[in-house]
Amino acid sequence: MLSSIRTLWYTFLHLFHRSETVQYPEEMPYLAPRYRGRIILSRDPDGEERCVSCYLCAVACPVDCISLQKTEEDGRWYPEWFRINFSRCIFCGFCEEACPTYAIQLTPDFEMSEYERHNLIYEKEDLLISGTGKYPDYSFYRVAGLAIPGKDKGDAERERPPVDRHGLLP
C-alpha cells in the first residue's frame, strides 16, 4: 500500500521532468551509420557491383521480400534483376548480416512512405548506389578463388600461382 502511494508520488513528480520526445520532422533525429533503414546495393572499391547473386539475402529474409536472378559475365556473377518489396520489408537487417560481400546494406534513411503499394517495389536500378557504403575497402573477388577479368587464378589474396598439373613435385 505504501509502495503504491510512493509510486503515485514519483509518477506525479514526472510532471516536472523534461520530455524525451523528439519533434520529428521539425527536429531531425541523429541516425547512426548502422541504422537499419532503406536497403541499398553497393559497389566495390573498383566501382563494380558487389552483389554476386548468391541468394543468401533472399533466403535469410524472414518475410521473403527479396528476389533476384543470377546471371554471369566473364566469370563474374551478377544479379540480372534484383527486387525488394519494401511493403513487406521489416528492416530486420538479416539480409545485410547474411551478405558475404557487403553488397546489401541498410542505410540511415527511413523516409520512404508511398501512397501506392507498388511504388514500394524497388528494382535493381533503384537499389544500386555508386559508392561502397559502410565498407570502403572490401572487395569479394580479391579473396575469392574465381578468375575474373583483371584477376587471374592465383592473383587473389593469399593465393599461390596456379599449379603446373604436368609436374609431380609436391
Add this chain to the structure above:
Amino acid sequence: MSIIHIDGREFTANPQDNLLQVCLSHGFDLPYFCWHPALGSVGACRQCAVRQYANPEDKTGRIVMACMTPATDNTRISIIDPEATGFRANVIEWLMTNHPHDCPVCEEGGECHLQDMTVMTGHTYRRYRFTKRTHRNQYLGPFIKHEMNRCIACYRCVRFYRDYAGGADLDVQASHNNVYFGRDADGVLENPFSGNLVEVCPTGVFTDKTLSAAYNRKWDMRSVPSVCVHCGVGCNTSVSERGGAVRRILNRFNGAVNGYFLCDRGRFGYGFANNPNRERAPAIRPRGGAARKATKAETLAELAKLPGADGTIIGIGSPRASLEANFALRTLVGAEAFYAGVSAPESRCLAIVVAGLQSGNVKTPTLREMEAADAVLVLGEDISNTAPRIALALRQAVRGRSIEIADRLKIAHWQDAAVRTAAPDAHSPLFVVSPAATGLDDIAAATCRAAPDDIARLGAAIRHAIDHTEPAVEGLSEALQALATRIAEALAAAKRPLIVSGCGLGSEAVLHAACAIAEALSNPERVPGLVLAVPECNSLGLALMQSGSIEGAIGAVTSGGAATVIVLENDLYRRAERQAVDALFKAATTIIALDHVPTETMAKADIALPAANFAESDGTLVNGEGRAQRSFQGVFPNDDVQASWMWLRDIAAAQGREFAWQSLDDVVRSLAAAIPAFAKIAQATPPGSFRIAGSRIRTQPHRYSGRTAVDANRTVHEPRAAIAEESPFSNTMEGYYGPMPASLIPFFWAPGWNSGQSLNKFQDEVGGALRGGDPGVRLLEPDGTHAHPTEATPPAAFERSFGRWLVIPRDRLFGSEELSAMAPAIAERIEPPSLSLNPEDARSLNLRSGDAIQAGFGAKLVQLTLTVAPELPSGVATMSAGLPKQDWLALPGWATLSRAEPVP
C-alpha cells in the same frame, strides 16, 4: 546378420557391409567424402573416423576408418568419442585449408556435401593463414563447368568416370596437394555419363552448366518426381522449376531402374521444355484464310463442330505422350480409329517386344538385376546410344568375374580399389554382335560386325548351339560358327545369362532371334534375362494399346474414309515419308495437332493446340521393362497450355459428350477398366487424394525464398499459388515433408544433409531400395504358358548388291531423340548427319572421310557427310537417324551412293 554396438547401443548389420554403411543405414550422421554407395570405399579422405574397441573391457580402443572396416559380429565402435570427433574435425580443417572463399559464387552452394560435412564436424573458423593452391580450369563442353580450386581430392570423379562408366578422357594429374582432375587438354567430356560428375563430386568442382545459365539455389526451386522422356529406360528424375521454367534435372534414385546415375541425354535434355518458340495459345488456320491466335473458348467452339466417333475422324497417338493422353484420344475417336503414330516396321518390332515380355518363361530383368548378369549377349542393338543407362548397367555386369575372384581372395565387395586391383582384366563374358562399333566394345570378350540378317542367323546358330533340337543354320562361315559356339558355351555356363536386343535396327528377325536364344537358355539351373530396348519413353505403353500404325492412318485418310485427323504430340514428318504425310495433309479437311514443341506438323495443322510437356502435367509412362511410372506436374503455366488429355476431354465436352474425367485418376481408372494390360496401372503411385497427416507433400523446400517479391513487378497482391485439385502435392512450401511413398519423393533433403547425399535417409539400407519399395509397377510378367513367338527358319544370308548399299539406321545419343535434340545444350553436341562405309567401299566410290555423299532411296536423294568406319561389313552403310531436319526414311533400306557436291 551380425550385431554391432554403436556408442553402447546394439544394432543389426550385414557382415558384408562396412561400418560406414551400417552407421548411415541406422541413421547416424557420420561424415564421409570418398565413399559412395555405388562406388565403394577406398579410404582416401580419412573423414569417417570412429573409435573401435576390441571387447567390452577395452576402454582405449583405436581410431579406424569406418568405411574400411567390416561390420563383423560384436564390433564395438563409438562415433561420439571425443578423439574421433576431433580427428574428423581436423581432417575437415585440413581439407578446407586450400578450399577457396567461393561459396557465394559456387553453383554447389546450398546443396554441397562439403558444406554439410563441415557444419557437421563443427569446423567454423579458418585458422590457416598461409597461401592456398590454385588451379586453372578446363572447358569441358556444354554440360559441365569446371572449377578445380574447390577440389578436395576425394577421387570420386575419376573413380566414377573411369572405373564405373568406362570413360578415358578424365584422369588425375600432378601429385600431393596439387592433384588435378581433368582432361589432357580442354575439350568436351566424351563419356555419355559425364553429367553424373555433378552429383558425384562432393563439392563444386563439376557443376551443371545448364543450371548455371539461369541459376537458382536448391532451396529456391520447386521439385517434383518425374520420369525421363528421352528413351525407353524410364529413369526416375527430379525436375526442378522456378519462374515457370524447368531449371534442371537431377537423378531420383530408383533401385530397380536408374539407381544413382543418369545419362547426359536425360540430364541435360530438358531444355526443350523452355523453348520460347512453342505455341502457348491455340492457333486456328482456316484453309485459304489468315491464321490467327484464338482463345480457349473460341477454339473449343470451333472444335465442337468436329464429328463424333463415326469413322470420319481418326486419332494418331504418340510414343512420347503419356498413357493418359493416348487413351483420351483413343476414347475420343474410338478404339478402331486410333492409330499408334509409329511406323509399321517399328510397330511390328514393338509387337515382338510385347510378346517377349508377356509370354514364355524368360523375365525381363530390372537394371539392378542386369548388373548381376554373369554373361551378356548384345544382339544387334547399339544399346549405348538407344538406351545408354542399360549400357552402364552392362558395364557393371562385366565386373562380375573380378568380384568372383575377389570373393575367392576374401576381399569384401566394398573394398573398391582392392577388388579392382585383384583382377583388373577379368571380365564376365560380354559379346557384342552389331553392324557397327558400339560403346561396349572396349569391355566385350568378342565383337562381331554383320548385317542385320546375318546377326539374326548368328543368333539362330547360337540357339542351335545351346539347344541342338533347334534347327541349325546352313551356310555359316567357320569363324561365325566358332563364335556362335563360343557365345553359346559362355551363355550356357552362366547362371544369370542376359540377352540384350532392341528395336534400333528395325529388324524383326534379330528380335525373334534374341527371344529364341533367351527361351533356349531357360532351364531350372539358369535364370536367363531378356532385355529388348524400345525407342521412346512410352513406346511400350502405346504398343500395349494394340493400335494401327501411321501408315494405316494415312491410308484411312487418303482412301477417303476419314476427313478429320487429331495428331497427339507427334511430328508425322519424323514418322513417315514426306510425300505420304503431305498427302495426308492434303486429303484431310481438318487436322488438329496438340504438341508442346514447335514441329512441322504443328505449323501445318489447321488447329494447333498448346499441350503441356512432361513437366507441366501429370502422366504415366511405361518403360521397356513394362514398368508403369508416374511423373508429376512441376511447372504451372498461367495461359492456355494444358495437358493433352484435358484438351481432349474439353473437346468431348464441347461436342456434348461427357467423359466425366475431373482428374488424372479418373482417366487412369477408365484406362485400367478399358484395357486389361493396364489393370495394375493405378498401383504405380498413390492417388491424387493421397495425404499424409491430412497434408499434401510440399514440393518447395522449407526455405523457398522471395515469395512476396518474385511477382511483385507484375502485382503487389501476391496471387495465390496455383493448386492442382487432385494431387498428392502442394505447390508451395506448405505441406508435409518426411517419410513418404517412394514414388512421391519430390527431392532429397534431410536435416543437416542439404546435398543429394541425403538420399541415404530415404533408403531401407544404404544403397538398397527406397523405403516402401522402389517406385513403379510392372504391368507385364511372362505367363510361361507358351514359348516366345519365333520364326521357324532364320532369314537368308545377307548378300551384298553391287552399286547399292544396305543402309542401316544408326541412333545417336545426342540428336536422334526428338525432344532432347531441341535442348540448347544437347544441340551443341549434335554432329551433322553422316553416312559410314567401310574403307574399301569408300574407295570403290572414290570417296574419303569428310566428303559429301549422296544417297538415293528411289527418287529421294539425301546429302550427308561420309565417315569411314573400318569395322563395317562390306555392302553395308550406316546412317545417322532421326537428327533434326533429317527426313524419315524407311531404314534399313537399299540406296545408291555417289559423290555429292559439297553443300555450301
Add this chain to the structure above:
Amino acid sequence: MNPIVFGLLNIVGILLALVIGAALLTWIERRLLGFWQDRRGPNRVGPFGSLQVVADMIKILFKQDWIPPFADPVVFVLAPAVVMVTTLMAFAVVPVTASIGIAGDMNIGVLFFLAMTSLSAYSVVLAGWASNNKYSLLGGMRAAAQMVSYEVFMGLALLGVVMLSGSFSLAAIVRAQSGLWFVVPQFLGFVVFVIAGIAETHRLPFDLPEGENELGAGFHTEYSSMKFGMFFVGEYIGIVLISAMIAVLFFGGWQGPLLPPIVWFALKTGVFVGFFILLRAALPRPRYDQLMAYGWKLMLPLSLLNVALTGAVMLTHW
C-alpha cells in the same frame, strides 16, 4: 426566471458540459499520461493538440459499425446505451452549486446515485454476454463480480457521511460540511469510497474486465465505431461522476472562499479526475483473485469498522 426554463437550462447545460468534458478528457488523459511518462502526448491537432478530440470523433464515426453475425443483435446494441444512460442519470442528483444542479436536493440522492451505478453493471455484463465470444463473456463475468462486490463497501462507506449529515440529500450533505469537510471525520470512509469508485468505473488498476493482455479487450472486444465510442465516453463520464461525488461527499462540494462556487466545484472535481489518471500512469493491475480478496477481506471490514466507529462517536458525543 421561470423555474421550468431554469430547470431545462440546467439539464441542457449539465448534459453538454458533461459530454463535452468527457470527450475532452480523452485528450487530457493522454496528455497527462504523456507528461507523467516524459512524453508530450497528442500535440499536433489544433492548439496543444486540443482538437485531437475532433479528429478522434471523426475517425470513430467513420469506422465500420459492425455487429458480429454470432452476436445477439438487440442486446448487443442496447448494452452501450445502458452505460451512458445510467451514468448520466446518476449525475442528476449531483449538486453542482446551490442553484445549479438538476435534483441536488432530492431527499434520496445518495440512494439514487448508488442505484444508478449498480445499474451500469448491466451494461458491461450484457455487452459481454451479447458478444457471444468467450473473451467478452469472461470480461462481462469479471465486471459483474467486481462491481457487485465493490458496490457493497461503496454504500457502506457512505453511511458514515449520511449519519453525520443526517440526510440522504446531497445538497444537504454539502451544506453540512460548511464547518469541516467530511474527509476529516470520515477519512476511512473517504479511502474506501475512492477505491470502490475506481473499481465501479473499472478504471486502472482495476480494469480487469477488459484486461487486454489476457482477454483481448474483454467485454468490448467485438464493439466498433460509435458503440465502442459510447463505452469509451461512458467510462469518462463515470470518472467525472465519481470525482464529483468525492468532492460533494467529502470535500465540501461548491463551498470555498473567494472563488465562485462553480469554480470550486470544478476545481475539486478536476483534482480527482487528475488523480484517476495518475493512478493509471502509476499502478499495475492486480491479479483477479487479489482484487476480490482485497475487497472482501480488507475493504468490507474497514467500511464496517467505519460505520461502527462513527456510530459510537455520535452516540457518545451527541
